[in-house]
Amino acid sequence: MNADRPLLEVNALKKHFPIHGGLLGQVTAKVYAVDGVTFDIRRGETLSLVGESGCGKSTVGKAILRLFSLTEGEVYLDGERIDNMRAGKLRMMRKRVQVVFQDPFSSLNPRMRVRDILAEPLVNFGMVHGRRDLNEKVEALMDKVRLPRDAINRFPHEFSGGQRQRIGIARALAPGADLIICDEAVSALDVSVKAQIINLLADLQDELGLALLFISHDLATVEHLTHRVAVMYLGKIVELTDRRTLFAESHHPYTRALLSAVPVPDPTARRQRVILKGDVPSPINPPTGCRFHTRCPFVFDRCRVEEPLLRPVGDGHLSACHLNQVPGGQVLPTAA
Template identity: 50%
Template sequence: MNQTLLSVKNLKTHFPMKKNLFDKGTQVIKAVDGISFSVSKGETLGIVGESGCGKSTMGRSILRLIEPTEGSVKFQGNEVTTLNQTDLRKMRSDMQIVFQDPFASLNPKMTVGAILGEALSTHQIGQSANERKEKVKELLKKVGLSPIHIGRYPHEFSGGQRQRIGIARAIAVNPALIIADEPVSALDVSVQAQILNLFQDLKETFGLTYIFIAHDLSVVKHVSDRIGVMYLGKIVELSDKKLLFQHPLHPYTQALMSAVPSLDPDVKKERIILSGDVPSPSNPPNGCAFHTRCKFRKAVCESVIPREIQVSEGRFVRCHMYDEEYSKEFK
């Protein structure tokens, strides 16, 4: 059996927000609203969904860069949500993040050598400054950059090179898990492929485990073993990659899949156009959050929140169509 590295149960991250300047009442933005999944050692779990569905908030909540409101996050058997700051800092050497915008996440006043060296010194890697400098040069080589770049500043690099520096910073402390938060969405398509290949190479070299967040299904397909589909703060479908692309279950997943272009001219796909916009997380619909845009909706969808249904081994979906209690209404 595969060893579970990370286990997330009923994770919620809610943000209170004042309705307006004169109203003392508050609304709650349910950015992450009851997410559960596990990640095995050496696996890549892809998380995909539209912008604003809570993917990035989920990633940051797991690392406690944003404090979760409720739920459990267990990493290597330890409960992350109750760690004090000292233990949390120690844990972060095992859990790292690569951000979407490499320019915003790198200090413009520090050289590449100082940025990577800071990560090493913070986690007490290397016995001396010279040893850390040699380690920085090795890191640059491993991400496809030259050691001569060690004295340059972030603005002297291209977007793809800056992202390589961000990846080098993440692997510098020998983590077990890396959360990649839309790491290629700000890059040119030609550069995206290079960075995705780098992620794959580093995974094999260091035995890494990834949570790979993206809004592009083709990107997630390239790197993932399993894929979770998010909609309005919830994972609505979780499946092995191959099964998900062969036979998507949830109507939202089906709509996303229909938008993926095929390179085979003989393959004809019906384009599913979703009506309306994504509802506001501060005022989600009753029942199933997707029912306002779903062509299969029934009365039950408007009033009852779908349960997570296990369809087969390792495959889950949140939809009344697959719930024995309600499935007959859809026939």
């Protein structure tokens, strides 16, 4: 293990889904779900992947989990490439990378008691020695996610949505994961419950040194949990920076539009709302040049023909927009 190297590295990841048609079922088109995404996550860090529905953020999470093969790109876990890993070694990778899904009810077996749901990964990965050891570890998992031990024999339908998500988190913790991918893990919960789950994840991260890939469409949610934010649009990352910089000095017009829609606690505060025109283009036929140019209020000719690269615009701040640079590489001033 190299302490200086990120825990997870994703390099130029692409996932294109073929569309079959015709009498012979030949490939007639492709869905460019993810089209060249690069980022890393360090131990104990939370990186949030945000964007509108259909931007490809959940596909990125599933690709890291090896739920399907990649079209192109590389994924490294602790310096070891995992996107082409054989089945035997892949089993141990899955022990280190776990997932918490959006709908806690559909992700839990309704015919299994909580005891069996939490015991399953412990047994599968050979982490227990005897019934007593198993019971102690299952009870410890219940304590970690702040569920009463006497609920251990209940079925998933006997819990509330927030409690079911705690069970999902406990199951992800069971094999001793280093990285947990939270795929819209709080979007189906009420506001108060959502805050409790976010606080739980933050406490677990401090206690266990977990790394989190937090996938969400809600910037207001990620503001309270994340260290860095990667904003996605139509299969590409358009801005990546730390939380403070993103909310104070975002560069990309799409990021600013998302931020303008975030509710503010002060009802007297004024904010200029950015209304994006039109709909998100189809990932089957993405626009040429900048993929955001069909909706961008600052579009000019270069945007329609040349794709902007994700370039540095500050210390650790990357943005993919032609507006951020002028000839000579000078960064343009950001809007207030």
